[in-house]
Amino acid sequence: MKRVGLFIPCYVDQFYPNAGIATYQLLKKLGLDVTYPTGQTCCGQPMANSGFEHLTQDCNQLFVDNFAEFDYIVSPSGSCVLHVKEHLHTAQSENQAAEIRTKVYELVEFLVDVMKVKNLKAKFPHKVGLHQSCHGQRGLLLTQMSELVAPYFSKPQQLLSQVEGLELIELKREDECCGFGGTFCVVEEAVSVKMGKDRVKDHLSNGAEYITGADMSCLMHMEGILKRGNSKVKVLHIAEILNAG
Amino acid sequence: MNSETKTHPELSDLFNKDEQRVDWHDQTLWWIRQKRDKSAHSIPEWEILREKASEIKNNALSNLADYLVSFEQKALANGIIVHWAADAQEHNEIVHGILQKHGIRKMVKSKSMLTEECHLNEYLEKQGLEVIDSDLGERIVQLAKEPPSHIVLPCIHKKKEEIGDLFHEHLGVPAGTSDPQILTEAARQHLRETFLTRKAALTGVNFAIAETGEFVVCTNEGNADMGAHLADVHIACMGIEKIIPKRKHLGVFLRLLARSATGQPITTYSSHFKKPRAGQEMHLVLVDNGRTIQMGREDFRASLKCIRCGACMNTCPVYRRSGGHSYNYTISGPIGAILAPNLDREKYADLPFASTLCGSCSNVCPVKIDIHQQLYKWRQVIVQEGYATSSKKMSMKIMNYTLSSPSVYRTAGKAGRWVLKYIPFAVNNHFNPWYKQRDMPDAPKESFGEWYKKNVK
Numbered sequence: 001m002k003r004v005g006l007f008i009p010c011y012v013d014q015f016y017p018n019a020g021i022a023t024y025q026l027l028k029k030l031g032l033d034v035t036y037p038t039g040q041t042c043c044g045q046p047m048a049n050s051g052f053e054h055l056t057q058d059c060n061q062l063f064v065d066n067f068a069e070f071d072y073i074v075s076p077s078g079s080c081v082l083h084v085k086e087h088l089h090t091a092q093s094e095n096q097a098a099e100i101r102t103k104v105y106e107l108v109e110f111l112v113d114v115m116k117v118k119n120l121k122a123k124f125p126h127k128v129g130l131h132q133s134c135h136g137q138r139g140l141l142l143t144q145m146s147e148l149v150a151p152y153f154s155k156p157q158q159l160l161s162q163v164e165g166l167e168l169i170e171l172k173r174e175d176e177c178c179g180f181g182g183t184f185c186v187v188e189e190a191v192s193v194k195m196g197k198d199r200v201k202d203h204l205s206n207g208a209e210y211i212t213g214a215d216m217s218c219l220m221h222m223e224g225i226l227k228r229g230n231s232k233v234k235v236l237h238i239a240e241i242l243n244a245g
Numbered sequence: 246m247n248s249e250t251k252t253h254p255e256l257s258d259l260f261n262k263d264e265q266r267v268d269w270h271d272q273t274l275w276w277i278r279q280k281r282d283k284s285a286h287s288i289p290e291w292e293i294l295r296e297k298a299s300e301i302k303n304n305a306l307s308n309l310a311d312y313l314v315s316f317e318q319k320a321l322a323n324g325i326i327v328h329w330a331a332d333a334q335e336h337n338e339i340v341h342g343i344l345q346k347h348g349i350r351k352m353v354k355s356k357s358m359l360t361e362e363c364h365l366n367e368y369l370e371k372q373g374l375e376v377i378d379s380d381l382g383e384r385i386v387q388l389a390k391e392p393p394s395h396i397v398l399p400c401i402h403k404k405k406e407e408i409g410d411l412f413h414e415h416l417g418v419p420a421g422t423s424d425p426q427i428l429t430e431a432a433r434q435h436l437r438e439t440f441l442t443r444k445a446a447l448t449g450v451n452f453a454i455a456e457t458g459e460f461v462v463c464t465n466e467g468n469a470d471m472g473a474h475l476a477d478v479h480i481a482c483m484g485i486e487k488i489i490p491k492r493k494h495l496g497v498f499l500r501l502l503a504r505s506a507t508g509q510p511i512t513t514y515s516s517h518f519k520k521p522r523a524g525q526e527m528h529l530v531l532v533d534n535g536r537t538i539q540m541g542r543e544d545f546r547a548s549l550k551c552i553r554c555g556a557c558m559n560t561c562p563v564y565r566r567s568g569g570h571s572y573n574y575t576i577s578g579p580i581g582a583i584l585a586p587n588l589d590r591e592k593y594a595d596l597p598f599a600s601t602l603c604g605s606c607s608n609v610c611p612v613k614i615d616i617h618q619q620l621y622k623w624r625q626v627i628v629q630e631g632y633a634t635s636s637k638k639m640s641m642k643i644m645n646y647t648l649s650s651p652s653v654y655r656t657a658g659k660a661g662r663w664v665l666k667y668i669p670f671a672v673n674n675h676f677n678p679w680y681k682q683r684d685m686p687d688a689p690k691e692s693f694g695e696w697y698k699k700n701v702k
């Protein structure tokens with residue numbers, strides 16, 4: 001049987017364990033051999049996106065040591081997966097790093113492209129807004145991008161459409177960034193918050209009860225804004241919805 | 246306010262003090278992005294066109310030296326006087342020299358981002374010469390003594406009421422006028438007089454054709470033509486990257502330029518200039534000003550493919566909510582943020598960080614510049630050259646130390662969650678920029694790693 005290494009990004013591990021648990025359970029339901037290597041920490045993206053890629057050597061080596069042995073590496077975060085795909089390099093084990101770059105998958109793309117999931121047996125009777133996180137969308141091509149003149153597809157939608165009772169709301173701006181952007185959210189606080197407020201408003205004015213997506217970081221950002229505005233609307237990682245009911 | 250000393254985050258913070266205005270600015274530019282989308286979607290071969298344009302520009306840059314020599318030969322044969330300027334200073338001196346030779350003290354100028362980049366107006370004004378910008382948007386910001394905030398829509402940051410106030414002060418329209426029709430007519434009358442009395446006209450160049458020595462200027466107002474056709478001396482200024490190999494390539498770019506910029510099928514005027522008319526003098530100034538240095542930087546040379554459509558600004562969620570002036574550089578938005586560090590890494594160190602790396606800019610770019618990838622790469626260069634703040638350096642080192650060791654990470658994670666749960670004021674205070682307008686996540690009772698250890702193994 002193919003072995004799956006579960007890559008749970010640092011902030012999901014620390015702040016959103018339920019997204020990690022749902023991911024683990026979903027993969028187990030599909031009959032996969034799933035292991036969470038306990039020596040993992042982070043993909044190094046927060047440093048690299050801040051211009052400190054040269055500091056990420058140890059992080060990268062740690063990633064390779066933890067994940068080289070698996071057939072697939074799956075993670076509930078488009079952004080972290082994209083970072084590994086584009087920037088995982090190590091001085092000592094570049095061959096293994098190169099192999100990892102081709103076998104690391106974001107959860108949604110793994111379910112759709114590798115597992116070819118067509119019948120999820122999940123139930124979530126709510127109005128849901130789908131946030132297209134940029135790195136998952138424009139980097140991993142989870143959903144067609146509104147800028148391009150090309151046929152439409154959406155892998156997260158493909159999965160959400162299998163969930164019983166779920167009603168996907170329409171948004172005014174289907175794929176605008178939420179303004180999280182890693183350290184951008186503190187360095188460029190004013191613009192980041194305004195972007196987040198605008199994104200949240202789009203979901204609220206279209207009647208969302210939940211906002212979901214394939215990247216917890218964007219959801220964490222929007223949750224911060226929702227909570228500050230005392231909104232009842234909740235954020236949930238897509239794995240939690242696909243694993244519900 | 247001296248905006249020179251303020252950074253992008255500081256200027257954006259000021260811009261965001263008036264949230265309604267931010268909404269207005271965002272929606273105005275988003276509307277243009279939507280017009281662009283509609284226009285692009287009406288062309289089934291849009292993506293092929295972009296690819297072609299990208300390939301032509303790659304070819305032009307790879308063979309730039311040859312194309313420039315060919316272009317100069319043809320232009321000279323056509324009767325154009327050709328000048329070469331290594332930098333902004335030389336460019337300004339050349340233009341000044343031409344005007345001096347003819348004893349001209351007043352000049353009309355149509356839109357040229359290159360002359361903005363070289364700060365030609367200020368230079369000539371210091372020499373006692375008068376320059377009037379004839380592009381309506383540029384004229385408005387000139388009257389307001391501001392730089393353009395957008396390369397295609399220079400006064401997009403101004404509301405019509407504010408333009409009315411400016412025209413009341415400078416052009417004598419009645420106070421309180423805000424009807425665009427009346428304001429435009431006032432500008433038209435004012436500029437008509439300018440066109441008729443100026444002996445010299447300066448224009449930009451959108452495309453220069455190596456094969457024929459011709460150049461093409463695209464405007465919506467016909468102001469380049471009004472200036473050039475009425476003046477005794479026509480000076481056209483261009484960056485050396487404006488070269489395209491052949492005339493037949495023009496169609497590719499003209500189809501892309503206006504659709505990307507405003508959603509129009511083509512600019513109202515696409516004026517082809519080949520030789521001076523009888524009795525006229527025509528000058529071309531070819532400017533380097535850092536372009537050959539950028540050519541030598543493999544990671545960044547593709548930025549020179551830019552045809553200045555402004556689509557990346559209209560789509561940029563940061564630009565729309567920070568305004569063009571927050572960039573402190575002639576060319577604002579994502580493209581400005583990858584061009585500016587070429588000239589001065591220290592001064593523009595903040596610009597590549599003024600992005601979430603969402604990638605929308607690269608997707609709308611008609612010549613397929615990998616803008617967001619270059620933003621990422623400039624960040625690395627800027628940090629390695631030592632232009633990161635010391636607090637950022639320190640926090641990155643701590644973060645790296647924590648994340649490089651599983652045991653340090655687990656301890657720090659526990660501490661972090663403990664802090665969040667039991668002493669929220671330690672992080673929930675105004676020293677934490679996250680908390681200013683956003684709540685922190687709730688601290689869960691255990692991490693995923695702890696759950697896994699308990700429940701799986």
